[in-house]
Amino acid sequence: MALPPPLFGTLGTPGSGSLAALDERSREIFRRIVESYLDTGEPVGSRNLSRVLPMALSPASVRNVMADLEQAGLIFAPHTSAGRLPTETGLRFFVDALLEIGDLGEDERRRIEAEVRAAGRKPEEVLTEASRMLSGLTRGAGVVLAHKADLRLKHIEFVRLEPTKGLVVLVGEDGSVENRIIDLPLDLPPSALTEAANYINRTLRGRTLTEARAELERLQLDRQAELDRLTARVVDDGLATWAGATEGRPQQLIVRGRANLLEDLKAAEDLERIRSLFDDLEKNRDLIELLGDAETGDGVRIFIGSEAKLFSLSGSSLVVSPYRDAESRIVGVLGVIGPTRLNYGRIVPMVDYTAKLVSRLIG
Numbered sequence: 051m052a053l054p055p056p057l058f059g060t061l062g063t064p065g066s067g068s069l070a071a072l073d074e075r076s077r078e079i080f081r082r083i084v085e086s087y088l089d090t091g092e093p094v095g096s097r098n099l100s101r102v103l104p105m106a107l108s109p110a111s112v113r114n115v116m117a118d119l120e121q122a123g124l125i126f127a128p129h130t131s132a133g134r135l136p137t138e139t140g141l142r143f144f145v146d147a148l149l150e151i152g153d154l155g156e157d158e159r160r161r162i163e164a165e166v167r168a169a170g171r172k173p174e175e176v177l178t179e180a181s182r183m184l185s186g187l188t189r190g191a192g193v194v195l196a197h198k199a200d201l202r203l204k205h206i207e208f209v210r211l212e213p214t215k216g217l218v219v220l221v222g223e224d225g226s227v228e229n230r231i232i233d234l235p236l237d238l239p240p241s242a243l244t245e246a247a248n249y250i251n252r253t254l255r256g257r258t259l260t261e262a263r264a265e266l267e268r269l270q271l272d273r274q275a276e277l278d279r280l281t282a283r284v285v286d287d288g289l290a291t292w293a294g295a296t297e298g299r300p301q302q303l304i305v306r307g308r309a310n311l312l313e314d315l316k317a318a319e320d321l322e323r324i325r326s327l328f329d330d331l332e333k334n335r336d337l338i339e340l341l342g343d344a345e346t347g348d349g350v351r352i353f354i355g356s357e358a359k360l361f362s363l364s365g366s367s368l369v370v371s372p373y374r375d376a377e378s379r380i381v382g383v384l385g386v387i388g389p390t391r392l393n394y395g396r397i398v399p400m401v402d403y404t405a406k407l408v409s410r411l412i413g
Contacts, residue, residue, distance in 0.1 A: 072122075077148065078103060079115050083125055084136045084144045088391045093133030138355040138390070141367075145352050145394055146211075154399050162187075162400070166407055173412040180384055180408050188397050190388030193370070201228060202258055206250050208243035210234065216243065223256065230372075230380075231349035350402045355390055367392050371405035375412065384408060 072080065079099060086094040096112040103112070116134055119125045124140035127133070136144065154162075162183060169179030181192030205221040214236055220228040254262040353368040369392065370385030385401045386392070 075105060075107070076115050076119065078105070079112060080119055080124055080136075080140070081144070081148055083116075083119075083134055084140065084148075087135050088393060091389075091391055093128055093135050095133035098133070138357070141354050141390060142357070145354065149394055151398050152395050154403055158400070159403060162404055163407055166404070166411065176408055176411050177382075177384065180404055184384070184386050184401065184404060187400060188386045188388065188392070190386040190392065190397075192384070193368070193387050194384045195370075195382050201226065202256055203250065203262065204255060206247055208247050210240060210243060220259075229351050231351070350385075350398050350405075352394065352398070365390050367394075369394065369397050369401050371401045373405045373412070374409040 082099055082102060083094055086092070096109040096116060099116075100107050100109045100112045107115075116125065119140075120127070120134065123137055124143060125134040126137050128135055165183045166176060166179050169175045177194045181194045183192070184190075185192035201220055201222040202224075203220065204223045207219040209217040209219065211217055211231075214234050216232050216234045218230045218232055220230070222228070250262060254265060257265065350369060350371040353370075355365060355367065366387055367390045368385060368387050370383040372380040372383050375381045384405055386397055388397075
């Protein structure tokens with residue numbers, strides 16, 4: 051089963067456009083609408099909202115805010131004069147920006163571990179029990195996708211979700227799509243993500259992530275060897291010197307005898323090639339790190355409604371997390387399918403813990 055990437059449109063991107071403009075009052079009203087929907091599945095009206103809000107607002111004031119939220123595409127009226135329900139975009143915004151994820155209690159952890167361990171030692175027994183157990187605990191349908199072969203890349207995209215979190219969208223040659231959440235260095239420039247995707251799509255298509263990373267590391271070694279040879283030559287010729295490799299500072303090549311370069315075109319070419327190699331090595335370090343993160347990317351993914359094409363007509367949501375084999379390779383995903391009004395705050399940590407437990411058991 052191929053899972054599409056979450057939709058990150060203008061309204062669907064937390065912190066952009068009209069969503070960023072929501073003030074505290076609007077967010078609180080929106081949060082109450084979503085929480086009421088997740089709890090009851092029913093629309094909620096302005097009069098009922100005005101009674102439960104922590105600030106004093108008349109029903110008329112609440113209606114004005116609801117009109118703004120509706121214009122922003124976050125809520126809608128199922129029929130005339132009804133209360134309001136969240137749209138899929140609204141649910142995505144709630145999950146990404148407002149959802150408070152709880153943690154499993156020790157009793158729940160022990161219960162999950164006892165049930166999954168009791169299934170047996172064979173991987174298929176562990177996975178079957180994990181699916182059954184998740185279904186029972188969440189009242190949704192447990193799902194397990196197993197025996198995934200290494201994905202051969204057709205296309206890759208890196209999307210920054212927040213300063214230190216990114217989404218990797220992997221499109222395979224077989225048409226399958228995977229999404230993985232990765233950590234990003236705080237100082238990584240936005241251009242590095244675009245350059246990384248462009249380079250991989252241009253030169254590493256058809257390889258698995260492991261093969262692509264190995265190829266980059268081989269190129270890195272080749273370039274480092276060339277850099278060492280060239281820098282040794284210009285240093286020996288007295289045209290440059292190394293400095294700065296003390297007190298934790300990075301080593302720098304200080305060029306000397308610039309006048310001599312006018313007479314030695316070969317030396318000038320060497321120094322230009324050295325500068326280019328420095329740039330390549332720096333970019334490749336970032337790229338290798340990104341590929342390594344993408345290869346081992348973890349975390350729970352939530353697909354709401356039409357974000358997962360399989361469920362676009364049924365108003366369903368999918369909460370899944372990868373599990374791994376003994377070599378820490380992602381070999382499948384497990385999770386829960388249910389209505390869009392799933393209790394995400396409870397189910398997310400449950401799926402996350404179960405996936406990590408399954409990884410330990412089958413590893």
